[in-house]
Amino acid sequence: MKTISIIEAKKYVDQQVRIGVWLTNKRSSGKIAFLQLRDGTAYFQGVIVKNEVGEELFHEAKELRLEESFYVTGTIHEDSRSHFGYEIEISNLERVGESEDYPITPKEHGIDFLMDHRHLWLRSKKQFAIMKIRNEMIRATYEFFNQEGFIKIDAPILTGSAPEGTTELFHTKYFDRDAYLSQSGQLYEEAGAMAFNKVFSFGPTFRAEKSKTRRHLIEFWMIEPEMAFMHQEESLEIQEKYVAFLVQGVLNNCQYELKLLDRDPKVLERYTKLPYPRISYDEAIQMLQDSGQFPELKWGVDFGSPEETYLAEHFKLPVFVMNYPKSIKPFYMKPHPTRDDVVICADLLAPEGYGEIIGGSERATDTKYLIEQIKKAGLKQADYEWYLDLRRYGSVPHSGFGLGLERAVTWITGQEHIRESIPFPRLLNRIYP
RNA sequence: UGCUCAGUAGUUCAGUGGUAGAAUAAUUGACUGUUAAUCAAGAGGUCGCAGGUUCGAACCCUGCCUGAGCAGCCA
Incomplete structure (x- = not known):
């Protein structure tokens, strides 16, 4: 299996790949979670489904913190519901570096705060x-x-x-x-x-x-x-x-x-x-x-x-x-x-x-x-x-x-x-x- | 450097003399296609710093610190 970057994802549709990423945001419900991912080349999302990966991995995905780093393994899909046009259906996660209380959130910030960070x-x-x-x-x-x-x-x-x-x-x-x-x-x-x-x-x-x-x-x-x-x-x-x-x-x-x-x-x-x-x-x-x-x-x-x-x-x-x-x-x-x-x-x-x-x-x-x-x-x-x-x-x-x-x-x-x-x-x- | 404005929860802000507030993030729980997701709960504070006025100050006064906007100068 190949380790790729997000920007190359379109060349690997329907293939199993591994990508090193950071988490920029996440949304989840009881049985499906969406992880917003970046790797420095582009931004896209990973989808993880409880019924596919099992209770334990799904729980781990929901626990991921903003800007935590990890590898995702999964299959690339073309999907118009994703802004990037492609997304990855995640089958495995390997956590790399933890991240606690990342200061920059998806909400508004003032310029002073942003410049300090x-x-x-x-x-x-x-x-x-x-x-x-x-x-x-x-x-x-x-x-x-x-x-x-x-x-x-x-x-x-x-x-x-x-x-x-x-x-x-x-x-x-x-x-x-x-x-x-x-x-x-x-x-x-x-x-x-x-x-x-x-x-x-x-x-x-x-x-x-x-x-x-x-x-x-x-x-x-x-x-x-x-x-x-x-x-x-x-x-x-x-x-x-x-x-x-x-x-x-x-x-x-x-x-x-x-x-x-x-x-x-x-x-x-x-x-x-x-x-x-x-x-x-x-x-x-x-x-x-x-x-x-x-x-x-x-x-x-x-x-x-x-x-x-x-x-x-x-x-x-x-x-x-x-x-x-x-x-x-x-x-x-x-x-x-x-x-x-x-x-x-x-x-x-x-x-x-x-x-x-x-x-x-x-x-x-x-x-x-x-x-x-x-x-x-x-x-x-x-x-x-x-x-x-x-x-x-x-x-x-x-x-x-x-x-x-x-x-x-x-x-x-x-x-x-x-x-x-x-x-x-x-x-x-x-x-x- | 000059003029103007601002500093209150992690963040963005409301609060103009009488018990410190909201939203959001974070935490816990619910939810099968979310796009700043939604819903519920509990928690979160040296009100920039120092002094003064007052029975009482986040609020009024003085000084200081920090930042922003505009101008001059320039690319």
Whole structure:
């Protein structure tokens, strides 16, 4: 007899199999009991009938506790009365690990309680579906960049200086010197692009900002591609192709998970059609002013979440907002060739109110300009000499972007809050578990 | 960090000055197709912490702690 996983059950109809499972819920009457089972691959139910298995085993089945682990042996049946489409008629049970007073019950719980039990909450259906989709997006990321000829160059996590200087950094010690946790691998990816042409990084990012919103994490994962001999227009094409590829990957491989989340695949299908609309920052300001909803808004300020939501809702698609004012963007962005007040950059705003998921730009290539900008930003030139070397020795036009994985997962899975898009979220007041 | 709200049974909540409540989970029993099953029974409490007002405080006042929502910042 074969030991299988639940997800394979449909291949073993009318056969005897054995499955290692946990109990997620149970219902019983005098002569029949339904055990809701999960094994980490899927959820389905086992049926155990007293007349078939005898008094003793039936009693044992009724005694099983929530999240107790055991092996079931039985026959797989196709059955429309079961949500999964298949179920197992149990002929034997072998108990493995007991479970007393499992805290998470099938009833409602508050967010504080669930976050305190995040290590257990991950077992529930909704979290299972989100994590499987997150995994698919990671898998698709590697597939996409490999097929596009990128190689993965890992950026360091410990750095000796502030890469962008603006946001707050986590401070730590590097033996007897100061060090900081990475808030972006981008500058290192630029070095990678000069060595390997098309590169990307995928790693954790740390921001010691006191932000407390549904779209912020203190620790999150970012995908940062960087491409040599590439102007912004081609970069935008890669960006939208990548995002559409992520959505398509989820549509191809996660239909079961989308159903568990009640996320309509038809909505996601719209996001696989390219190109995405593009508007300039100037046009965006005009649109927002014309809407009459943002009377205070002036050219030169960054958008908040209400503005981003308005823009993305207007197009009902991811939308690129291009060429922001120089004053609100970091020092390394390429200045516009005919205007000195904007830079060559774009943010991709996700629809349905999910906000910015990508920030990207063409990078400045002129050494003198960069030195000026570094000074203006109040940074120490000495910390950036290695970065300036990239311009001194064979500088080429190059562009790159960063995609926040959890923001993209939150959008594609249709979640309210980013905290459920990462296994163990680090939030302003939360570092346990 | 600012503004707003909340903290009472394992959990989700009601209780606005006079003996601490409900639902649900867990426990025991009944029930042959349940989908948050249903029905019955018993059990379950440092009312976030400290101080104050009062004959009397879960409730009013002060301080503190913890969390959530929104904003700024950003991906």
